[in-house]
Amino acid sequence: MMTRSDMEEAHKKDENSAPDQRDEGRPTVVDADRARGVRGAEPSRRGDEPKVTHRDKTAAGFHAIYETMRFGLEEMGARRSLVTLKTINQKDGFDCPSCAWPDPDGDRSVVEFCENGAKAVSWEATTARVTPEFFQKHSIGELLEQNDLWLEKQGRITQPMLKAAGAAHYEAISWEGAFEHIAKRLNGLASPDEAVFYTSGRASNEAAFLYGLFAREFGTNNLPDCSNMCHESSGLGLTESIGIGKATVKIDDFAKADAIFVIGQNPGTCHPRMLTELQKAARNGCRIVSVNPLPETGMIKFKHPQEILHLLGPGTPIACLFVPVRVNGDVAVLKGIMKEMVEEDERLGGSVLDHEFITHHTEGFEEFKADLARTSWEEIVEASGVSREIIREAAAIAMGAKRMICCWAMGITQHENGVENVQTIVNFNLLRGQIGRAGAGVCPVRGHSNVQGDRTVGIWEKMSDKFMNSLGKEFGFEPPKKHGHDTVRSIQAMHEGKVKVFVGLGGNFLAATPDTKYTSEALARCTLTVQISTKLNRGHLITGEEALILPCLGRTERDVQKEGEQFVTVEDTVGKVHLSRGVLEPASAELKSEPAIIAGMARATLDGRTTVDWEGLAGNYDRIRDHIEHVVPGFEQYNKRVRDPGGFYLPNEPREGRFPTKTGKAHFVVHAIPRRRLEENQLVLMTIRSHDQFNTTIYGEHDRYRGISGGRRVVFLNEIDMKRLNLRENQWVNLISHYEGETRRAERFRVVGYAIPPRCAAAYYPETNVLVPIRSVARGSNQPASKSIVITVEGAG
Ligand code: SF4
Numbered sequence: 001m002m003t004r005s006d007m008e009e010a011h012k013k014d015e016n017s018a019p020d021q022r023d024e025g026r027p028t029v030v031d032a033d034r035a036r037g038v039r040g041a042e043p044s045r046r047g048d049e050p051k052v053t054h055r056d057k058t059a060a061g062f063h064a065i066y067e068t069m070r071f072g073l074e075e076m077g078a079r080r081s082l083v084t085l086k087t088i089n090q091k092d093g094f095d096c097p098s099c100a101w102p103d104p105d106g107d108r109s110v111v112e113f114c115e116n117g118a119k120a121v122s123w124e125a126t127t128a129r130v131t132p133e134f135f136q137k138h139s140i141g142e143l144l145e146q147n148d149l150w151l152e153k154q155g156r157i158t159q160p161m162l163k164a165a166g167a168a169h170y171e172a173i174s175w176e177g178a179f180e181h182i183a184k185r186l187n188g189l190a191s192p193d194e195a196v197f198y199t200s201g202r203a204s205n206e207a208a209f210l211y212g213l214f215a216r217e218f219g220t221n222n223l224p225d226c227s228n229m230c231h232e233s234s235g236l237g238l239t240e241s242i243g244i245g246k247a248t249v250k251i252d253d254f255a256k257a258d259a260i261f262v263i264g265q266n267p268g269t270c271h272p273r274m275l276t277e278l279q280k281a282a283r284n285g286c287r288i289v290s291v292n293p294l295p296e297t298g299m300i301k302f303k304h305p306q307e308i309l310h311l312l313g314p315g316t317p318i319a320c321l322f323v324p325v326r327v328n329g330d331v332a333v334l335k336g337i338m339k340e341m342v343e344e345d346e347r348l349g350g351s352v353l354d355h356e357f358i359t360h361h362t363e364g365f366e367e368f369k370a371d372l373a374r375t376s377w378e379e380i381v382e383a384s385g386v387s388r389e390i391i392r393e394a395a396a397i398a399m400g401a402k403r404m405i406c407c408w409a410m411g412i413t414q415h416e417n418g419v420e421n422v423q424t425i426v427n428f429n430l431l432r433g434q435i436g437r438a439g440a441g442v443c444p445v446r447g448h449s450n451v452q453g454d455r456t457v458g459i460w461e462k463m464s465d466k467f468m469n470s471l472g473k474e475f476g477f478e479p480p481k482k483h484g485h486d487t488v489r490s491i492q493a494m495h496e497g498k499v500k501v502f503v504g505l506g507g508n509f510l511a512a513t514p515d516t517k518y519t520s521e522a523l524a525r526c527t528l529t530v531q532i533s534t535k536l537n538r539g540h541l542i543t544g545e546e547a548l549i550l551p552c553l554g555r556t557e558r559d560v561q562k563e564g565e566q567f568v569t570v571e572d573t574v575g576k577v578h579l580s581r582g583v584l585e586p587a588s589a590e591l592k593s594e595p596a597i598i599a600g601m602a603r604a605t606l607d608g609r610t611t612v613d614w615e616g617l618a619g620n621y622d623r624i625r626d627h628i629e630h631v632v633p634g635f636e637q638y639n640k641r642v643r644d645p646g647g648f649y650l651p652n653e654p655r656e657g658r659f660p661t662k663t664g665k666a667h668f669v670v671h672a673i674p675r676r677r678l679e680e681n682q683l684v685l686m687t688i689r690s691h692d693q694f695n696t697t698i699y700g701e702h703d704r705y706r707g708i709s710g711g712r713r714v715v716f717l718n719e720i721d722m723k724r725l726n727l728r729e730n731q732w733v734n735l736i737s738h739y740e741g742e743t744r745r746a747e748r749f750r751v752v753g754y755a756i757p758p759r760c761a762a763a764y765y766p767e768t769n770v771l772v773p774i775r776s777v778a779r780g781s782n783q784p785a786s787k788s789i790v791i792t793v794e795g796a797g
Helices: 004-017 032-039 061-075 078-085 115-124 132-137 140-144 148-153 175-187 205-218 232-242 274-283 330-347 355-361 365-374 377-384 388-399 418-431 451-456 465-475 487-495 516-524 594-606 614-619 621-631 719-724
Strands: 161-163 195-199 259-263 287-291 301-303 319-323 404-408 441-444 501-505 528-533 546-551 559-561 564-566 568-571 576-580 683-688 714-717 732-739 742-753 760-764 789-795
Touching (some): 061 078, 195 487, 205 451, 205 621, 232 441, 274 301, 287 388, 319 388, 451 568, 465 621, 594 614
Parallel strands (some): 259 287, 287 319, 501 528, 683 760, 714 742
Antiparallel strands (some): 161 546, 568 576, 683 789, 714 760, 732 789
16 A cells, blocks of 8 residues: 555655756746746737627527537538537437536437537537647747637647747657656655646546546645636535535426526526526526626526527516626625515514424524624615615515525625625525425536536545545555645645646636736746646646646547447536537547546556556546445446436435534524725726636637627726716726735726626626736635626726
């Protein structure tokens, strides 16, 4: 059995292999190319000329069909479009690599995707290629001048590429050469904790489990992931309140609900097929409430692209009430709604709240009620920006619903009080016992296809002792006990020179993370950065002293290993695990699957210090799933059940009305309304996505739901603020963020007057990530507060 001290001994023996990394504390020399790289870390402004155009008032419809076809034909051609689009999200097909919205439990239609899913697939299955010749032709410096859309448009990377120390270009390298290079650098570190292993939410359960095993056998728990940036606050808040950090609903619950509150979420762009469920619910008489600073098109009206007869009609109204909450006014508005409910309950002799549920299944109610009584209406209305009348209407909908669901996304989690926001939503559900029965529950909606599954199978810097012991027992080693770094802490550790090797399993770390300039400096201080990727992005250009790009298979592609064709498995946002099997021939014969790449790195790095049969695992993923079954509860008969059409749900006690907290009860948690004193000229900025975007991937420069075309550098402002700050529509401005006496700048954005509450602003990321201070994070979860940025606006010359 290998222990951590054995490893450290092995590292010492290897000392001569990487003498440049022995010098603890010595600042890494940033060569000229990398210095230029840091300067090019922000998205290029080249060609970014946004204009205000027509705004679609109904989501999807003909326009979505047109965009789907246009993208498919442009990127893949007719035949590939047909093959991929008829297979995506089908029971024996591949899982959409975009968001984590679940597929129907029963029968599926022949078209089980949305416009954004089709774009994601076209993007991956493109026929364009980035070959070694491409890298010979373009230096890293030249590529940095291009915008993010141009970079991704170049197509799929076909071969492993190495940027040597001091080199201006990437050059082709063999797979074995790449693995040996990684092994040499990893084994040359003074401690395993000088490496971080980042995971994006596209990685399958099988890849994520192997990756976690590799990092821990190597000796570190430095396993940051994109969940650290999107729903970490949901995981923590829910676990403390109800005992599990996941949704408590199934997809069928949406059609059974009488009320659905969609809070801080824009499903029309971020989880488009959710509109199908909301449409079904609305047609069943469910009352849908949108609580959001911006009135988003998807929440107003929807035309289902498959309902041919309805395409010419006016569309289905979705939300019956829009609650225009200020940015981060959610605790205030929810407290207002709950105060109405509690007061009404008292007036009607206890017939509004579910007192039996509160008594038997919860604790903390009396304290919670006393806090509501103490909270004044003036404070609620002022902090939420929502009138008493609208709050009363929302409360009436909640009180009239036998079955209520609350959903949310990053409008809730990306604040310093993100965990408090989540727990306040749970309080709202607990008041009428709206967790643990059909048609009711809470649902954080995840934005990347397997971000939830990756966490379930072990991607976390602080997995439970139970998981770690089980993993150690299964593979005969002693996993490291010390907790590792999350995303923010990893960036800080790289910046401080305490982490020297960065490995990214998918994603675009640079664009996804806060404080772009600081993060780019952090990456540039590494001795080696490794990106396992399908397409070129800015993250490949802001590198450590040396850098590797390891090109991998995409979800759409056939995955043939030593023991035959393989499939992978993923978990959706409601905890259902199902298989994903690609259908296209790989973009290049040189591509490897993510499990094969991880196995290659592990074999080369842990050579002689591991008893794991890495190649055997990569040769047949059933073996990986057998190990997952032994280590992670809920995966009994994994290989059999995942082959059942549609897959299986993981256990979820709150869904059954049981709360696996320490006391066995759900908790009402009291939180104060967050107060922020803004100076006269300050606003609170939230980062948002355009409709032509999936997470950090930019598909185009249009946002038809907000009437923006031809560029992305816009800032949406209330007209009262524009007048007050002397700003004109279309004027170019710079945005300056303010945090603990520091300022950060993002330059040249066009002012767009918009229906957003006063003192609030919105602008697209990743362009505005540069404004998010690395230290501005949610209490408890350490999630970047990307939707709570205090800014001022100045005219740009
Ligand atoms: S809703 Fe999400 S998972 Fe479904 S097709 Fe659209 S982008 Fe893909």
